Amino acid sequence: MKLIVYLNTQYHLVKMNAYDHKKIEKKWQSEWAKKKIFVAKEKSQKKKCYVLDMFPYPSGEGLHVGHPKGYIATDIFSRMKRMQGFSVLHPMGFDAFGLPAENYAIKTKTNPAVGVARNVKRYKEQLAIFGFDYDWGREINTTDPEYYKWTQWIFLQMWKKGLAFESYEPINWCPSCKTGLANEDVENDGTCERCGTKVEKKPMRQWVLRITDYAEKLLSGLDEKDAEGNLYVQWPESIKELQRNWVGKSEGALVKFKIKDSEDFIEVFTTRIDTIFSGTFLILAPEHPLLEKYAPIISNKKEIIAYQKKTAEITEIDRTNATREKSGVLINGLIVINPATGKEMPVWIADFVLAQYGTGAVFADAHDRRDFDMAKKYNIPLAVSIRPATGGNVESVKSLTECFEGDGILFNSGEFDGLSSETARGKITAWLDSKGLATPKIQYKLKDWVYSRQRYWGEPIPLIHCEKCGVVAVPEKELPVKLPKVKKYEPTGTGESPLSAIDSWVNVKCPKCKGKAKRETNTMPQWAGSSWYHLRYTDPKNTKKFADPKKEKYWMPVDLYVGGAEHATRHLIYARFWHRFLFDCGYVGTPEPYKKYQYVGLIMAEDGRKMSKRWQNVVNPYEIIALYGADSMRLYEMFMGPFDQAISWNTNSMIGSRRFIERVWKLCQTMHEKDIHIKSTGTVLPSYFHRTIKKVGEDIESLKYNTAVSTLMMCLNEMESDSEVGKKQCELFLQILAPFAPHVTEELWRLFGNKKSIHVSDWPLFDPNRISESRLNIPVQINGKVRATIIADATAGEEKIKELALEDPDVAKWLVGKKVIKVIYVKGRLLSLVLA
């Protein structure tokens, strides 16, 4: 309310030169487009800078004030780089395959492409209002056949290298979406990420990408350096840590437990082979394949099948819930031999053992909480072989009243008694290895990527199933395999894609033998298109090649990548995987795609919750821009707080950045009208100006936009009371403000008579020798408390400062009757006196 009154009064006072953001912003946006100043060019002699935003999904709902935050940040960064003489690539596009568009199509019975086109158009109109410096000539859309031709092509390269395989294992199945989901698409509570329905397990033929083959490279790539010793991946350490945890490397051993009266072994992966002497039983995942193989000798099959059924009904998340009580079933008839002790061990199944991790089998002992609890519940014999190295209650460990899980000292372990857990692991592995019963093994948490979706709105998987030849690739010259028009977009519910209902599309000739064959009807997940889009921007119009190597080499890697923290694992892992693969094949010149990555802190609503229709707390950016202008909006979002931190929106605070812009406007108008140039000082700039240029440049470089803006505000405060300020200083100020507030600075820049855009002008330089003041303010501490401040010449040394301090009356009064026993001088910063 207050704000509307404020702005209305402004318009009552409209003068010839009043600041009219609406007029100015529109004018310069069309002028920049006309002059093509943001078009990216490959210029061999220039330094390059590739700035990338995570491209949006063009949803039907409008933008809220939080969405543009990241875009503003990259816009500021790329504008500064352009002014600093870099050849800048700052593109934008749309990630438009996926469920929302498909669900909308089902509801409206229209082709999803129609809705996508409309949303893209609207999205672009909305982005335009902010004045972003995108090179729209490179716009991409993942649903464009010219784009997904290459998504399919990359998939084929992977398939040819054996990285894509069919799997019939049970997959996550959403009964509502009627489609399979990757583990990563299932929420923590076992529900579908999209619709919230409880996810079930259902066996289904799927295409899976062998991302686990790249586990080691995804891990080591985080610390890999180029020839000059620079890290390929210069991300925040916390994000790297997230990726390391996602890959989840653990080193251990594969141990063989011989099955009694059989030649077979059960293989177990363990990281705690030091506990093997206390292994008294074995636990298999209920889905373990050996159960079927040994069915004839198992006497309690019914019980086992019942347990298997029960297990299938609960999600993996529930199975791995620490608070659930342990349960299991003894397999009657199956006995294995402990390779270390030679003793017989019964075999159980339990749902907390997962088939997908390790070998789907564990050996159990008293040194694991889960095993311990299960043994106590079913009265399974336990043994101990590790005691705490120091402290701890050894007796309660030995008497099995306490479960000791840590590393310690071995006992009851034959020749390994007395060794520490760590040493013992290597020695025991070697000992069993020599008997052919164990091998060192590295295991990863990372799971292979379930890649197919039984959906319409995705890239068709370019494979053909031939009765004679098996799976055959669609020849490259026939790509793209275009999505055919269908009548119904609904999932079939049988697990097959709607594409399977189109006989004319499905039935083809085998490319190899020309016999009868059928197309693969699964489509790719939404992650596919976003796993390589950074490459497409380097050469978006090339229909003949995946990318022009010259252009690709020129722009890659991405110098700055900005997007949501929620993508820190999935998207960034997938994109790194694809890029690594393409690098290994020689299609790209860089091992890692994104050099710098910074995540955006969410903008929350004023009530502290996430902005959502549901809470009715969404702030519409276009209402804000209509009132305050895009420049004020941009400035405010950057000034709010640290860029990577979540922060609540506060419309009241918007007024500050609007006032700031108006004061810049007023100052420049005054200089212009009165034609004030630099006075006596000529071209010499005051030191605060040098400091501002330095600080703003450094802050933009490291995305510390909040302090960059406050530095600009301080500079303006100084300028307003500085009689030496003229047009020249105003121009320099406009230049360093230009990335933040591109429209108003352009208007004033031209007002001063400049013919070319401020955004292609040269970024101002500062003089390092003029950064510091000629006079120093030195605080004087006495016993750690500041008691006085002395003013000294900048050239004054320690002796001079000390002398001045002792003369100072505020200091002197504390010295009465005391002795100075220690003097600490921090150069140019502080003097500390310690009194006895």
Next chain:
RNA sequence: GCCGGGAUGGCGGAAUUGGUAGACGCACACGACUCAAAAUCGUGCGGAGUAAUCCAUGGGAGUUCGAUUCUCCCUCCCGGCACCA
């Protein structure tokens, strides 16, 4: 439970990485201008005290001449992972 990030005035935040705590902005108060209001400009603005001064960066200890910053313990908040063998 584990890992990571936090906690600073009425509010958002700053602090050169161990050196004047509260920059910059919002809000608020007073003053100028105005018939009046808004806008604008100026002044003030952590708490206590007339003042000297004292207290104060979630709480408690420690290291140091000096701690928002480092160490240890505790409380709370936010993210991520979670029976991973």
